[in-house]
Amino acid sequence: MKNIYSILNEALVIVFNLVLKAEEKFIRSLGVNLSITEIHTLEAIASDVEKPMSEIASRLSITLGTLTTSINNLEKKGFVKRKRSEKDRRVVIVNLTEKAHDIMEKHTSFHENMVHEIVTELNKQEEYALMKALNNLIDYFTNKYGEE
Numbered sequence: 001m002k003n004i005y006s007i008l009n010e011a012l013v014i015v016f017n018l019v020l021k022a023e024e025k026f027i028r029s030l031g032v033n034l035s036i037t038e039i040h041t042l043e044a045i046a047s048d049v050e051k052p053m054s055e056i057a058s059r060l061s062i063t064l065g066t067l068t069t070s071i072n073n074l075e076k077k078g079f080v081k082r083k084r085s086e087k088d089r090r091v092v093i094v095n096l097t098e099k100a101h102d103i104m105e106k107h108t109s110f111h112e113n114m115v116h117e118i119v120t121e122l123n124k125q126e127e128y129a130l131m132k133a134l135n136n137l138i139d140y141f142t143n144k145y146g147e148e
Contacts, residue, residue: 026110052091
């Protein structure tokens, strides 16, 4: 018989993979040529107005070179546009295009619907227990492996 640790480990792996598959399926349903990584890059850009590429790279925990490659691809696909900062011409600012904003709204709705469906059958005590468990996971990974 499996112990609680192996059951939880297996469940975490399954949930992680199912969320990725659900996101991939959702992205394909939109008919856009974007990867999950590109969606998450757009998400990092969308979170703040006038964010320089260095901050976006830091938020995604990737190098500036890796981000530059991703931004090049997203720009070719029409999802982002770059401009130089008026205060410091060395700084490159990335903004989402209208096309990207539309995708991000749909992506946000996808996540909201997913969470709604997950908690709809839970009572308040179960919701609290789920939130507590997820916060414990976040704390563990943040403390052990760095910021989100």
